[in-house]
Amino acid sequence: MVIFYVLLVFMLIAAIIAVETDDLLSSVICVGAVGVGGSIMFLFLRAPDIAITQIVVEVLGLIILIRATIARDLTFISGDREFFGLVVSIVIMLVIFLAGVRVLGNLPPFGTPVFSQVPDAASRTYIAEGLQKTGAANIVAAIILDYRGYDTLGEATVLFTSIIGATVMLRSKCRKSLEDRNG
Amino acid sequence: MKGMTIIVKTISSWVKLLIFLFGIYIVLFGHLTPGGGFAGGVIIASSYVLLMLAFGREFVEKNLSLTASSRLDCVGALMFVAIALVGMFYGAASFFWNFIHQQYLADRATEFKLVSAGIIPLCNIAIGLKVGASLFLVIFALSVFCNDFRCKGSARELM
Structure with a gap:
C-alpha cells in the first residue's frame, strides 16, 4: 500500500509543476511523468x-506528438489565468470530488473485486469460461x-473517422484552394 | 541541416528496429501476454515517429509514403470488418463469431500456444495495422501543418 501513496505524491508534484511552469516542453514532460506514475500504479494493481x-x-503519444509537431522553437507561456475559467474548473473539481467521496464509500475494501458482490455479473462468466470458449490465454x-x-x-x-477528417482538413491541396478563394 | 545531431541519428538508427520488433511482438502475442493490437500499433507508429524526429520528415516519407500508410490504414479496417463478417456468414452464427476456434481449435488443447484463440490474433494484427498507420498519419499531418504555419511556402509542396 505504501507504494501507492508514494506514487500518488509523485503524480501530484508532477501535476502541480505541469500547471505552474512557464516552459511548454517541461509542462508536457511533467504530464508524461503523471502518466508514468499511473502506469506503474496499474502494474502494481x-x-x-x-x-x-x-x-x-x-x-509516447503525448510527448512525441508534441515534440514532433511543435519542433524546435517551443513557446513560453506568459500572462495570468482567466478568472471565469478558474472558477468554473474549481467548481467542476469540487463536484467531482464530492461525487467521488460518495461513490468510493460504497466500494468494497481494497483488493476485493466489485463483481464479488454481484452474484450474476458478466465478469464471472468471462473468467469461468473465457479460456475454454475463446482459447485466448490473455483474458x-x-x-x-x-x-x-x-x-x-x-x-x-471512431479512430478511422477522425483520421479521415484530419487528413482531409490538413491536406495542402485543400488549404491551397482555400487560400486561392480568399485571395 | 535536417534532423538532429549525429549522436541522435546513430542511436535512433540502432534503436528503431528494436522498437519496431517489440511492437510486432506485442501485436502477435496479444492473445497470450499483456498488450494487443492497440498498444502494439502505437509502438510501431512511435518507431517511425522516432525516425521522423531524428532524421527529418523527408527521410520518413521516402520510407513510408503517405499513400502507402493510408492504404495500410484502410487495409487494417477492412480486414477487421471482413473477419467479423466471415463469422457472420460461416455457418449459422452471428457477427464476431469466433469461427476458427469454435470449428477447428476447440477440441484440440491449444491453450497457451501461439496458434490458438481463433480470430483473436487476426483481429489483433488488423487493429495493429490500423492503429499504427493512422497514428503515423496523424503525426505526419500535424507536422506538415505546423511547418506550414511557421515558414509559409517552403514545406507546402511536400504533401
Whole structure:
C-alpha cells in the first residue's frame, strides 16, 4: 500500500509543476511523468494490459506528438489565468470530488473485486469460461476482441473517422484552394 | 541541416528496429501476454515517429509514403470488418463469431500456444495495422501543418 501513496505524491508534484511552469516542453514532460506514475500504479494493481496502453499512449503519444509537431522553437507561456475559467474548473473539481467521496464509500475494501458482490455479473462468466470458449490465454484480449467485439469495432471506427477528417482538413491541396478563394 | 545531431541519428538508427520488433511482438502475442493490437500499433507508429524526429520528415516519407500508410490504414479496417463478417456468414452464427476456434481449435488443447484463440490474433494484427498507420498519419499531418504555419511556402509542396 505504501507504494501507492508514494506514487500518488509523485503524480501530484508532477501535476502541480505541469500547471505552474512557464516552459511548454517541461509542462508536457511533467504530464508524461503523471502518466508514468499511473502506469506503474496499474502494474502494481496487476493490470499489465492497462499499464502498457497507458504508458504507450500517455508517454509516447503525448510527448512525441508534441515534440514532433511543435519542433524546435517551443513557446513560453506568459500572462495570468482567466478568472471565469478558474472558477468554473474549481467548481467542476469540487463536484467531482464530492461525487467521488460518495461513490468510493460504497466500494468494497481494497483488493476485493466489485463483481464479488454481484452474484450474476458478466465478469464471472468471462473468467469461468473465457479460456475454454475463446482459447485466448490473455483474458483481456478474449473480452475486447471476442465477447465485446462490437466495442472494439466502434473504437476502430471512431479512430478511422477522425483520421479521415484530419487528413482531409490538413491536406495542402485543400488549404491551397482555400487560400486561392480568399485571395 | 535536417534532423538532429549525429549522436541522435546513430542511436535512433540502432534503436528503431528494436522498437519496431517489440511492437510486432506485442501485436502477435496479444492473445497470450499483456498488450494487443492497440498498444502494439502505437509502438510501431512511435518507431517511425522516432525516425521522423531524428532524421527529418523527408527521410520518413521516402520510407513510408503517405499513400502507402493510408492504404495500410484502410487495409487494417477492412480486414477487421471482413473477419467479423466471415463469422457472420460461416455457418449459422452471428457477427464476431469466433469461427476458427469454435470449428477447428476447440477440441484440440491449444491453450497457451501461439496458434490458438481463433480470430483473436487476426483481429489483433488488423487493429495493429490500423492503429499504427493512422497514428503515423496523424503525426505526419500535424507536422506538415505546423511547418506550414511557421515558414509559409517552403514545406507546402511536400504533401
